[in-house]
Amino acid sequence: MATPAKSPTPQKKTNGKAGNGTWVGKRMKRKEDPRMIRGISHYTDDLKLAGMVHCAFTRSPHAHAEIKAIRTDAAKALPGVIAVYTSADTTGLGPVPCAIQMPDLKVPRHPVLAEGRVRYVGEPVAVVVAEDLYIARDAAELVEVDYEPLPAVTDLEKALGKDSPLVHEQLKSNQAFTHQLKNGDVEAGFKKADRIVKQRMMNQRLAPIAMEPRAVVAEYLPGENRLTVWSSTQIPHLLKTQISLLVGLPETAVRVIAPEVGGGFGSKLNVYGEEGVVPWLAMKTGRPVKWNEGRRENFMATIHGRDALNDVELALKKDGTILGMRARVLADMGAYHQLLTPLIPQLTALMHAGCYKIPAIQIDIIGVFTNKMSTDAYRGAGRPEATFNVERIMELGAREMGMDPAEFRRKNFPLPKEFPYTTVTGLTYDSAKYQESLAKALKLSGYDSLRRRQKEGWKRGKYYGVGVSTYVEICAIGPSAATPAGGWESGTVRIEPTGKVTVLTGASPHGQGEETTFAQLVADQLGIDPQDVNVVHGDTLAVPYGIGTFGSRATAVGGTAIYMATQKLKSKLATLAAHLLGSKPADISIGRGQLTAKSGKRIPFGEVVLAAYTARNIPVGFEPGLEATHFFEPSNFTFPFGCHVCSVEVDIETGEIKIEKYVAVDDCGNVINPLLVAGQIQGGIAQGLGQALWEEVVYNDDGQLVTGTLMDYAIPKAHLLPEFTLDHTVTPSPVNPMGVKGVGEAGTIASTPCIVNAVCDALSPFGVRHIEMPLKPERVWNAIRTAKAIPAIAASAEAPRKREAVRRRA
Amino acid sequence: MTKNVTITVNGVERRASVEPRLLLVHFLRENAGLTGTHVGCETSLCGACTVLLDGRAVKSCTVLAVQADGRNITTVEGLASGDQLHAIQEGFWEEHGLQCGFCTPGMIMCSHDLLEHHPNPSDSEIREGINGNLCRCTGYQHIVAAVKNAAQKMSRPTAARAGAR
Numbered sequence: 001m002a003t004p005a006k007s008p009t010p011q012k013k014t015n016g017k018a019g020n021g022t023w024v025g026k027r028m029k030r031k032e033d034p035r036m037i038r039g040i041s042h043y044t045d046d047l048k049l050a051g052m053v054h055c056a057f058t059r060s061p062h063a064h065a066e067i068k069a070i071r072t073d074a075a076k077a078l079p080g081v082i083a084v085y086t087s088a089d090t091t092g093l094g095p096v097p098c099a100i101q102m103p104d105l106k107v108p109r110h111p112v113l114a115e116g117r118v119r120y121v122g123e124p125v126a127v128v129v130a131e132d133l134y135i136a137r138d139a140a141e142l143v144e145v146d147y148e149p150l151p152a153v154t155d156l157e158k159a160l161g162k163d164s165p166l167v168h169e170q171l172k173s174n175q176a177f178t179h180q181l182k183n184g185d186v187e188a189g190f191k192k193a194d195r196i197v198k199q200r201m202m203n204q205r206l207a208p209i210a211m212e213p214r215a216v217v218a219e220y221l222p223g224e225n226r227l228t229v230w231s232s233t234q235i236p237h238l239l240k241t242q243i244s245l246l247v248g249l250p251e252t253a254v255r256v257i258a259p260e261v262g263g264g265f266g267s268k269l270n271v272y273g274e275e276g277v278v279p280w281l282a283m284k285t286g287r288p289v290k291w292n293e294g295r296r297e298n299f300m301a302t303i304h305g306r307d308a309l310n311d312v313e314l315a316l317k318k319d320g321t322i323l324g325m326r327a328r329v330l331a332d333m334g335a336y337h338q339l340l341t342p343l344i345p346q347l348t349a350l351m352h353a354g355c356y357k358i359p360a361i362q363i364d365i366i367g368v369f370t371n372k373m374s375t376d377a378y379r380g381a382g383r384p385e386a387t388f389n390v391e392r393i394m395e396l397g398a399r400e401m402g403m404d405p406a407e408f409r410r411k412n413f414p415l416p417k418e419f420p421y422t423t424v425t426g427l428t429y430d431s432a433k434y435q436e437s438l439a440k441a442l443k444l445s446g447y448d449s450l451r452r453r454q455k456e457g458w459k460r461g462k463y464y465g466v467g468v469s470t471y472v473e474i475c476a477i478g479p480s481a482a483t484p485a486g487g488w489e490s491g492t493v494r495i496e497p498t499g500k501v502t503v504l505t506g507a508s509p510h511g512q513g514e515e516t517t518f519a520q521l522v523a524d525q526l527g528i529d530p531q532d533v534n535v536v537h538g539d540t541l542a543v544p545y546g547i548g549t550f551g552s553r554a555t556a557v558g559g560t561a562i563y564m565a566t567q568k569l570k571s572k573l574a575t576l577a578a579h580l581l582g583s584k585p586a587d588i589s590i591g592r593g594q595l596t597a598k599s600g601k602r603i604p605f606g607e608v609v610l611a612a613y614t615a616r617n618i619p620v621g622f623e624p625g626l627e628a629t630h631f632f633e634p635s636n637f638t639f640p641f642g643c644h645v646c647s648v649e650v651d652i653e654t655g656e657i658k659i660e661k662y663v664a665v666d667d668c669g670n671v672i673n674p675l676l677v678a679g680q681i682q683g684g685i686a687q688g689l690g691q692a693l694w695e696e697v698v699y700n701d702d703g704q705l706v707t708g709t710l711m712d713y714a715i716p717k718a719h720l721l722p723e724f725t726l727d728h729t730v731t732p733s734p735v736n737p738m739g740v741k742g743v744g745e746a747g748t749i750a751s752t753p754c755i756v757n758a759v760c761d762a763l764s765p766f767g768v769r770h771i772e773m774p775l776k777p778e779r780v781w782n783a784i785r786t787a788k789a790i791p792a793i794a795a796s797a798e799a800p801r802k803r804e805a806v807r808r809r810a
Numbered sequence: 811m812t813k814n815v816t817i818t819v820n821g822v823e824r825r826a827s828v829e830p831r832l833l834l835v836h837f838l839r840e841n842a843g844l845t846g847t848h849v850g851c852e853t854s855l856c857g858a859c860t861v862l863l864d865g866r867a868v869k870s871c872t873v874l875a876v877q878a879d880g881r882n883i884t885t886v887e888g889l890a891s892g893d894q895l896h897a898i899q900e901g902f903w904e905e906h907g908l909q910c911g912f913c914t915p916g917m918i919m920c921s922h923d924l925l926e927h928h929p930n931p932s933d934s935e936i937r938e939g940i941n942g943n944l945c946r947c948t949g950y951q952h953i954v955a956a957v958k959n960a961a962q963k964m965s966r967p968t969a970a971r972a973g974a975r
């Protein structure tokens with residue numbers, strides 16, 4: 001194992017075993033799987049409570065309209081309907097919270113049910129409670145709303161224009177905020193530059209599409225004054241706090257449970273109006289209430305991701321050295337802020353230096369309101385946007401300089417000895433060897449032969465392209481000073497009297513498999529079997545306050561909290577064992593189900609544990625029981641990195657893209673379970689390719705959602721994806737004692753620019769510089785057809801001839 | 811207006827009086843209490859609700875309960891026999907073919923149908939075979955491995971897989 005780079009923090013790596021223990025580092029099958037493959041696990045929609053009723057929302061069909069009147073009589077008259085409510089009834093409830101504070105941020109009131117005006121298609125206007133789901137949905141359609149449609153705005157640039165319709169009239173403009181990150185002498189860098197490369201790039205709007213849509217069940221017991229809310233959420237504790245504020249109950253009366261959660265990808269890292277309305281309905285009607293979103297609502301009313309228009313410039317010296325970078329980003333907020341909406345583009349600014357040495361940078365961001373659903377965190381959240389901008393402009397820079405894109409990147413990497421490396425954006429990258437992952441990926445992909453084949457291809461009218469993307473991402477979110485709601489995490493470890501171990505984590509896994517990885521980690525520390533470790537999460541009454549699972553933080557922050565709690569228990573066990581064995585605590589080692597003194601005397605693990613509970617023979621001052629909690633505050637983020645290479649063939653007659661090879665070399669520090677890491681990377685790559693090739697949320701000019709079903713919004717299917725070849729390098733993080741970094745978003749961040757680079761590379765003979773995502777065949781074909789220049793690279797007569805043929809056929 | 815139906819689910823005959831518009835998936839989840847069959851779209855596009863209807867995979871959100879009258883349904887809950895998992899379930903477990911698990915029951919039932927007709931499928935046959943089932947977590951690679959793993963197990967003589975099925 002590589003030695004960690006010098007720590008920028010007092011946190012030293014304390015146990016070299018964390019990277020390769022008996023269980024840590026092993027490909028272990030998941031503990032959570034048996035219940036899932038048998039179909040007996042419980043997602044929120046699977047819950048059935050005695051007397052439970054259902055609710056459904058009436059939603060706006062207009063992007064922008066005045067509500068003139070709402071008539072609920074017909075809905076109320078339907079047999080089986082219990083109640084119908086509008087904003088007239090919910091005056092004390094809400095508003096939907098936004099956690100971000102910035103000096104000039106405009107935060108318009110975001111009601112749980114529309115108040116007088118609707119501002120996006122799908123905004124909830126009324127809610128119906130009925131005996132069953134079918135009746136609730138029927139009744140929701142019977143709610144009559146008189147709308148007076150108003151002009152809507154969906155285009156970012158138009159929204160900033162003088163004559164634009166205003167999403168929130170009282171704000172007098174659609175500008176939500178401005179944010180500038182500037183460091184170094186940018187003007188001088190651009191003045192000195194031999195070449196300046198510019199590109200405009202749209203990072204399109206995406207829908208997260210967790211396969212489980214949102215769902216909420218709430219029950220209120222007035223006698224106990226106890227509100228229990230089951231929600232498909234990534235942040236049960238934060239949600240508990242927010243629900244108490246939304247419905248006006250003391251926080252001690254609210255319990256939130258995140259049962260099995262069917263994927264989130266950021267979309268459930270939020271507090272939604274429905275998560276206030278459903279509990280409120282339970283309190284109001286005295287019946288447990290269930291709401292189940294359904295896919296159509298999910299498209300309309302669950303947060304979207306990305307949606308930013310980027311103008312990026314790179315200043316270069318003759319030899320390919322970067323002198324400066326500039327970007328102007330228009331970021332679409334949608335109609336309202338959700339929990340973190342305005343934060344996302346700021347992450348883009350922070351990560352805009354990529355893994356390169358950039359002496360000067362200026363990023364200007366304008367947040368813009370439009371008549372669309374809110375954007376917020378979607379897998380990667382701000383970093384994919386940054387990485388796309390950086391990796392695309394690097395690609396164009398290399399091309400401009402006539403340099404190989406891999407070589408061009410290498411030239412601008414910081415050296416391993418420069419870590420911890422402070423970026424021009426003010427971050428301190430913990431540890432990295434960018435050169436190593438690049439070299440490995442090039443080798444694994446057969447980069448040189450791919451390049452040779454590309455040149456040969458031109459002679460035969462074949463257009464192969466190779467895409468490289470070297471990324472760095474910001475994970476383990478994060479130091480509390482840099483996060484809106486605290487960036488620490490809690491972990492409790494309790495060794496039960498029988499020697500079985502209960503782990504309580506404030507992280508809230510929803511597919512990542514931490515019931516397994518945390519069990520591996522604790523098992524190694526205590527020298528027991530992971531099957532004897534039970535990881536509990538997602539119940540605010542059982543688990544100490546925690547932050548949740550997002551930003552690839554669960555292992556690096558949540559896992560470390562557990563690791564630290566386990567250290568406390570180890571020292572307690574050693575003290576007790578020393579007492580029982582007549583030895584010194586420092587002379588006790590733990591492993592293989594026993595505690596052993598230097599003298600060779602040993603005692604079974606279970607006996608020491610029992611002694612801690614029976615407490616009849618304990619040292620003076622020894623606190624009985626074996627439970628420890630640690631709230632871990634990370635001193636820095638972690639910065640996983642890697643290099644992806646893919647090769648494609650583009651059919652210039654149809655615009656179709658064939659992915660021939662996809663190689664990913666990732667470095668997420670020490671690995672606890674390689675099987676699960678591979679799963680995260682593969683899933684991430686698939687999502688990133690989805691953005692690059694197929695996915696796009698489309699609103700028309702009137703603000704109608706055109707892509708409202710899985711028929712119109714194309715997420716990757718099995719037969720569309722290639723097999724990914726994975727490898728890794730291991731550069732432990734010095735930021736936490738386990739040396740782990742995080743891996744949840746890497747694949748998504750790296751893969752999008754990788755394949756776009758490959759496709760544009762394939763079409764370089766036609767002078768195609770850039771194609772906007774998703775790279776649908778029609779767009780690719782049009783790009784070939786309209787490309788202006790035929791550069792010297794297409795010296796073979798074939799390319800232009802083909803191009804003419806394409807034109808003629810058009 | 812309701813209609814009486816008799817539907818055999820995982821070998822158990824269930825009688826109920828249902829609305830003609832009741833979807834089979836809701837019958838399974840609400841009436842039969844089998845919530846292993848998930849609802850991801852209600853529009854036949856995601857495959858989370860896949861079950862076997864007389865042995866063939868169908869999307870149970872696109873079948874009415876009344877259409878299943880007198881027929882046999884197998885859901886994911888009906889695959890294992892006691893403690894013994896079905897080979898496909900084992901395959902998904904061993905190859906990490908699931909993350910959040912929401913698509914998994916549908917994937918498993920769809921793979922069941924696939925393996926019935928292609929006992930020894932190639933990677934691309936598997937990818938084609940499951941392309942009506944969406945998974946947002948895995949990127950499918952481990953699902954392909956899971957189905958292959960299951961195919962190998964199932965092609966071994968029954969005796970070799972002691973107690974299997």
Ligand code: FES
Nearest residue numbers: 850851852857871
């Ligand atoms: S729920 Fe049946 S296909 Fe999606």
Ligand code: FES
Nearest residue numbers: 909913945946947
């Ligand atoms: S495992 Fe989550 S959707 Fe497939």
